[in-house]
Amino acid sequence: MSAPIRFRETIDATPSGDVRDGLALRFDPTRRITLRFRLELDSEEQVEALRYARRLMIREERTRGLEWEEPSIEDAVFTVTDVSWSALASQGAWCRDKIRELVDRANRVASGLPDPSDLRD
Numbered sequence: 001m002s003a004p005i006r007f008r009e010t011i012d013a014t015p016s017g018d019v020r021d022g023l024a025l026r027f028d029p030t031r032r033i034t035l036r037f038r039l040e041l042d043s044e045e046q047v048e049a050l051r052y053a054r055r056l057m058i059r060e061e062r063t064r065g066l067e068w069e070e071p072s073i074e075d076a077v078f079t080v081t082d083v084s085w086s087a088l089a090s091q092g093a094w095c096r097d098k099i100r101e102l103v104d105r106a107n108r109v110a111s112g113l114p115d116p117s118d119l120r121d
Contacts, residue, residue, distance in 0.1 A: 004107040005050060006040040007083070007099060030088060035095050037083040039103075046110050047080060053105035054078070057098070073098050 041047055057073045066072060071094055076085040085095050 005046050005103050005110065007037045007103050008040075009096065010036045010038050028089060030090075032086055033089050033092060035083075035085045035087065035092060037085075037099055039081050039083065041080070046106070049110035050078075050102070050106040052109050053102050056105065057102060071095050071098070073102060 039050070041050070054073060061072055061074065069088070069091060071085070071087045071091045075087070076083050076095075076099075083099060085099075087095050
């Protein structure tokens, strides 16, 4: 069995392009940031598992609707090795949680285990 899909957040020193943003004394939740994640995939099957898990999460978001200010995984831009997600600064933690959930689900799909959301009534 291959190693699980992994990710890590990559740090961009100037996410909005202005050095002064890193020195701000006040947190501005309306400021947009770009979160970047590096994906570590070992096989084409893992890429397909990631795609499947993302489609599943998008379908769930559309079915239940999004909470106020909740970012959608559909807005994240995916390549084979990277994810780039432009969001409000106040949504950063939510985006990180969704990427973590996406990778967890993709690893379950890749290993052949059922996704817990598939078992709900």
